[in-house]
Amino acid sequence: MELTAATTVRRAGTEVYAFWRDLQNLPTFMAHLEQVRATGDRTSHWVAGAPFGRDVEWDAEIVDEVPGEKIAWRSTGNADVPNAGTVRFVPAPDGVSTEVHVALVYDIPGGAVGKAVAKYFGEEPHQQLDDDLRRFKQVLETGEVVRSDGAPWGKRARKEFPQRPAQPLSDAELAEGAGQ
Amino acid sequence: MRANTWAGRNKVEVRDLPDPKILNKRDAIVGITSTAICGSDLHLVDGYVPTMQDGDVMGHEFMGEVIEVGSGVPADTLRVGDRVVVPFPIACGACAACAAELYSCCENSNPNAGIAEKMFGHPVAGIFGYSHLTGGFAGGQAQYARVPFADVGPLKIESDLTDEQVLFLSDILPTGYMGAEMCDIRPSDVVAVWGAGPVGQFAMDSARVLGAAKVIAIDREPYRLRMAEQAGHIPVNFDDVDVRLRLLELTGGRGPDRCIDAVGMEATHGSAHIAAYDRIKQAVRSETERPHALRQAIMSCRSGGVVSVIGVYGGFLDKFPAGAWMNRSLTLRTGQCHVQRYMKPLLRRIERGEIDPTRIITHRLPLDEAPHGYDIFKNKQDNCEKIVLKP
Numbered sequence: 391m392e393l394t395a396a397t398t399v400r401r402a403g404t405e406v407y408a409f410w411r412d413l414q415n416l417p418t419f420m421a422h423l424e425q426v427r428a429t430g431d432r433t434s435h436w437v438a439g440a441p442f443g444r445d446v447e448w449d450a451e452i453v454d455e456v457p458g459e460k461i462a463w464r465s466t467g468n469a470d471v472p473n474a475g476t477v478r479f480v481p482a483p484d485g486v487s488t489e490v491h492v493a494l495v496y497d498i499p500g501g502a503v504g505k506a507v508a509k510y511f512g513e514e515p516h517q518q519l520d521d522d523l524r525r526f527k528q529v530l531e532t533g534e535v536v537r538s539d540g541a542p543w544g545k546r547a548r549k550e551f552p553q554r555p556a557q558p559l560s561d562a563e564l565a566e567g568a569g570q
Numbered sequence: 571m572r573a574n575t576w577a578g579r580n581k582v583e584v585r586d587l588p589d590p591k592i593l594n595k596r597d598a599i600v601g602i603t604s605t606a607i608c609g610s611d612l613h614l615v616d617g618y619v620p621t622m623q624d625g626d627v628m629g630h631e632f633m634g635e636v637i638e639v640g641s642g643v644p645a646d647t648l649r650v651g652d653r654v655v656v657p658f659p660i661a662c663g664a665c666a667a668c669a670a671e672l673y674s675c676c677e678n679s680n681p682n683a684g685i686a687e688k689m690f691g692h693p694v695a696g697i698f699g700y701s702h703l704t705g706g707f708a709g710g711q712a713q714y715a716r717v718p719f720a721d722v723g724p725l726k727i728e729s730d731l732t733d734e735q736v737l738f739l740s741d742i743l744p745t746g747y748m749g750a751e752m753c754d755i756r757p758s759d760v761v762a763v764w765g766a767g768p769v770g771q772f773a774m775d776s777a778r779v780l781g782a783a784k785v786i787a788i789d790r791e792p793y794r795l796r797m798a799e800q801a802g803h804i805p806v807n808f809d810d811v812d813v814r815l816r817l818l819e820l821t822g823g824r825g826p827d828r829c830i831d832a833v834g835m836e837a838t839h840g841s842a843h844i845a846a847y848d849r850i851k852q853a854v855r856s857e858t859e860r861p862h863a864l865r866q867a868i869m870s871c872r873s874g875g876v877v878s879v880i881g882v883y884g885g886f887l888d889k890f891p892a893g894a895w896m897n898r899s900l901t902l903r904t905g906q907c908h909v910q911r912y913m914k915p916l917l918r919r920i921e922r923g924e925i926d927p928t929r930i931i932t933h934r935l936p937l938d939e940a941p942h943g944y945d946i947f948k949n950k951q952d953n954c955e956k957i958v959l960k961p
Contacts, residue, residue: 532662
């Protein structure tokens with residue numbers, strides 16, 4: 391499965407690049423990522439949530455990098471879901487903003503894990519990546535993932551529907567994790 | 571708290587709900603002192619705007635007192651105790667749209683941007699109490715509201731102007747003003763405004779403030795036309811006369827130089843067969859609008875004129891007079907109002923007495939009577955023009 395998406399962030403390329411290059415920031419806006427932990431200068435360990443309480447984990451390494459311009463990575467070892475990605479940072483014509491172009495490739499395997507992962511990405515994986523990039527832009531431009539009363543769960547809102555009514559949350563709903 | 575909520579098609583209900591809480595660091599909680607029912611609320615209640623849910627808190631015109639601010643709101647922008655008018659589009663102040671003062675197109679404030687994108691091609695800003703398409707934000711027809719990006723939107727009122735003098739800075743006054751401003755009015759211009767509801771009335775007043783030679787009000791409700799006439803505008807009742815012929819008469823055969831559509835998707839029309847055509851198509855969802863005012867504005871406008879659209883449209887329409895638009899060099903301009911851009915300058919105009927926003931208020935009701943308010947406003951009973959609700 392190949393996915394591409396792009397967004398434009400109204401911040402300098404150095405800042406946008408630096409936020410992404412600190413890979414531990416990725417789970418703040420990518421819905422399916424639980425954790426990314428740096429294990430070396432170019433190596434990292436990734437954990438993605440999957441259905442039925444099963445996590446998918448893999449190691450990754452940065453295989454190509456031009457500071458301020460490009461980061462390319464791929465999974466290593468026996469990843470459950472072998473994957474690779476590239477993100478390019480391109481100055482936008484306005485002289486202020488930075489275009490962020492992302493390309494991902496997933497090798498979805500057969501068997502139970504493959505089925506679970508495919509289902510997890512849902513029917514519209516492009517939508518998922520678009521929404522991830524929207525949250526990336528929100529975090530860089532506004533400092534946070536934006537929450538509304540109908541969609542209060544931030545990046546946990548993996549699907550935009552069904553939503554709860556647009557009314558204030560009860561204490562129980564708040565305790566469930568909105569606003570954190 | 572008490573809040574007026576959407577309870578299904580053509581039904582609103584005042585219910586007890588939890589008080590709002592801070593969800594993002596830049597939120598504020600406002601204790602509402604005055605709120606209003608807007609014509610565009612009727613499109614939500616009528617069921618013409620998709621993605622409403624049972625229990626959604628209605629309302630996007632509100633003001634009140636700040637009772638709590640999040641940790642990300644700088645103290646020099648907003649503090650507890652400030653008296654504020656809250657603009658209906660939620661804007662982050664940091665994206666390219668906000669930098670260009672296109673606040674209603676904010677790129678960050680709609681968490682449901684993916685849905686809006688499917689409907690509109692690109693997403694639009696979050697709006698209070700205005701469907702999940704525009705974010706699923708609880709509205710302001712309530713005792714309290716959560717206001718995101720509170721350091722960007724709310725306008726502090728530091729003088730002793732009454733709520734009724736400043737409340738409409740939240741939407742309908744800037745919306746009417748933007749409708750006139752988009753016309754690039756010159757002193758010799760005749761401006762025709764379709765719709766003498768609250769937004770139409772303010773578009774008329776704004777056209778005059780911006781220097782129009784003559785302002786024409788088009789509607790079918792005698793009480794609305796009387797209100798426009800009392801403010802110095804020329805009434806045209808489309809039930810009594812052929813609008814295009816009357817406009818030609820009033821402009822020496824040229825047609826109005828500038829036309830403003832302050833009606834939107836639920837236009838009514840004197841010609842039964844055209845009205846029936848649109849009603850049927852809208853009912854079976856094969857067009858989402860009844861764009862009669864827009865069609866008539868385009869057909870009536872003088873060649874080379876401007877048609878400015880501030881009435882709300884939601885989706886798709888047909889029988890758009892593209893031939894008239896293209897062949898006669900018309901300019902079509904439109905937008906949900908970029909309220910934040912207009913609040914301060916319009917506050918000054920109110921202070922100087924150039925515009926009197928209170929002239930359109932016909933009803934003042936307690937919040938608990940909101941359903942009755944929707945009823946008389948929608949059905950144009952009891953000469954209802956604009957209702958202010960008091961929580």
